[in-house]
Amino acid sequence: MRKLEMVPALFMIAASLAVILGTAGLAVWDGFTPGARFFPLFVGGVGLLLAALLLWQQWRGADTGLVDRPGRDALVRVGLTVVALVALSAGAPVIGLVPMLAVFALFLLLVVLRQRLLPSVVTAAVIAGGTHVVFVRLLSVPLPAPFGL
Amino acid sequence: MSKMWSFCGTLAFAAAVAVTAQAQDMRAPEGPIEFTVGAGAGGSPDVIMRTIAQIMNEEGIVENPIVIQNRSGAGHSNAYNHVLGLPGDENTLLTMASPVFTTPIVQGTPSVVDQVTPIAGFIQSELMLLTTPDSPWGSLTDMVTAATAEPGRVRVAGGASGGNDHIATGLIETAAGITLTYIPHESGGAARATFLGGNVELHFATLAEGMEQIAAGTAKPLAILSEVRRSEEALANVPTAKEQGVDVVYTQFWGVAGPAGLDPAVAAWWADKFRKATETQTWQDGLKANMQLGQFYALDEAGAYFKAEQETFRTVLTKIGLAK
């Protein structure tokens, strides 16, 4: 449990180091003014400082933050939702955004959330149809639609 | 530098002759057309493309419905990468604005001009150099004298780093042998606010913008960066930079190109349509109102013109240390 609590501070340390090291080679000072690396160094430095402060607070027990650890079922649902989002984005240029939205909504409702068939189909139709009407018809945004829909 | 500019001049003349003589196979594309613009709605290239598309559709020059798509961001690379990804596509044209040339130079990626099918260059906008109304300088020469005495103490407020204002500043620095302090801004509007607030000495403006400011008493012209003076009464007494011993001629320009491998017959058809649109009264009136130039370069001439401009950009960007 304690290890999990340290994640934000460790993440901050990693990100700060990435910023500091990732900007190596850029100028810190450039003529009159701070250069391209000045602000990154500042931000990275403050990040390290804050991470250290947070670890110190946690060690002293003065930190008020609470880690919320979801149960296994909950994690599976969140994971499946992310997978569905990724599949939606990957499939949109190939199959078309509007049909993918219908599939996406059906997957979420039927597989992840285990809802009844009829309301799920209606919801999916409303989402896909609504998107088509508002974005394509009203705003004439060219959504990805290799097959014309 | 000056040699290259006279080359451009010759080219312009050649183009004007060539276009009228040209007769080529033409074929119209089918279906709706997209003009891809790398700037957001409201930027100069966006306004230009919307205007010409409107003329083409409303005056029956082009029957296909034309939509403007703003694929903005990343120094127009979202837009040109979109078009470069559609080789042979007959329904998409790319707007050629200076970032299409400068972004590949700055990012060290392959030049866009060498990959697309040039169609036309059809509008140019001259620039003028302004100073604050209470400035002691009466001419560009005074400014050069001051900047020579104190290098780096003269400040220019301009648009994005590596943009048109920055390039014009670089050209003036080289031609006059001086060093200026260039202060980049997120947008031309932000730069103008800095200038109008009296924070800097110099600012570049298009002729129409500059005229407004001179009339309102918020700016004083030092020079116009053109080959010859303008004929309008309000600008006739503004000397060119060349007259004042600073050999710089720099105009912004815009054009269109198709994707790689576009059927030459379709490209020729488009070049013809753009020429017809620019010959309309509406377009000519717009040019006059905005004090822009309408030299027309078609197909190969446009390609040569774009390439020559690209060389200018590369030279200046290398000089100011931005080229990769």
Next chain:
Amino acid sequence: MFDLLFQGFAIALQPENLLFIFLGVVIGQVVGALPGLGPAAGMALLLPLTFGLEPVTAIMMLAGIMYGGQYGGTLTSVLINVPGEASGVMTALDGHAMARQGRAGAALAIAAIGSFLAGISAVAAVALIAPPLADFGLNFNAPEYFLLAALGIIATGSLGGSPVRSLIAGVMGLMIALIGVDPLTGAPRLSFDMPVLFEGIDFIPVAIGVFGIAEVLSSMERIASVQPIKTRLKDMWLTKADWVTCRLSIVRGGIIGLFVGIMPGAGASVASLLAYLSERKFSKAPEKFGHGAIDGVAAAEAANNSAAHGGLIPMLSLGIPGSASSAVLLAALILHGIRPGPMLMTQEAPLVWGLIASMFIGNIILLVLNLPLAPLFAAILRVPYVYLAPGILAVSLVGAYAATLDMGEVWKCILFGVLGWLMMKFDIPRAPLVLALVLASLMETSLRQSLLLSFGSPMIFVERPISAVLLVAVLIALFLPLIGALRRRRRA
């Protein structure tokens, strides 16, 4: 002056113009309510529709989309916690908390009233004193913007329970903002040679991800037990106590918004942040801020609407657009053959005054539309959440795509959605991240511009009067909490 205004009303009240003002504000409301599509994107999408119209009609309609979008953005902020644009972040903070307490209707109503009152007052300022205000706005430049942005970023530390955790979130926002081309030298920074990262990371996918998608992911955990938010009719409306709490918040928010609006470089997001923070100082119950403080919603909404209208002051009197949406409005003027610039108000008096009059009318239409509809919109939350969730995800992603036509933005939304969810799990507040992201480039760019202006002398921050005052404010904001902490420590 009043003759001109009457003339303006005569133009705006012509039936055709009235119709297009109405259409404009309704479209604005709808577009603003789509996450990702703010007023500027909406105006750009609908610009071609105005080509057949008279210039004055077209400009009135587009302006209607602009401020109608401000009203519409409130809907998504309050109902599904997705701020459609930067100025909606503060509204989402307390407005969505109110929605969860079943008071979405009240939040929407106070937002509409606050926006209306502040909007009308800002329009009056445009009508009466635009030129002197515009000149005053020019006194703000890089040094002042730097200090304002610094003030905002320091203040993000106070948005949440633990200052250290809030500041960590703020630093994450700053780091995201560093990615992309360095605005001053054009050097690629932290882009690791990936073309997607050259352009940097825009506010929209981050806000949609960190707020909207993260919110849905988090409710997915216990979706079976998520009940539709109870919305009793009596909670839907403002109470007298609400109104008493909010009266002065609206006034203060409106004034702050107007002043920030006339600065050509700051914008509505800075306005709503400053208004929110100052309101917390004035409030009798500052501990409620972040947990559904209605005065926070009122101040933030009043400020962003008055900043949006105030942004027309530099645009009309100097030809300088103060925001993305006023830039589109300027372009529309040019497309309709009118040259914006310092002479616009004298040369095109009928157009300018017609526009001003139309904004009075449009704001009234919006108030009349939004007040009765607030409970109706709030009723969306009565739909069982399981059916709402896929819809929120879909509209968020499609909105992000539509704003740029780039699938890359959609991928960023998903990435930041996961990040936002992790932040919720590890108890790191999310608002500081988004606000710091908005303020970062203003802060960095204007620091460097300031020092270019002064040839490297830091005295520029002291020599300019407004800047000196702001510097004192920054120092107080920075050291007061530290001194307070030390004192408490000594006492303990």
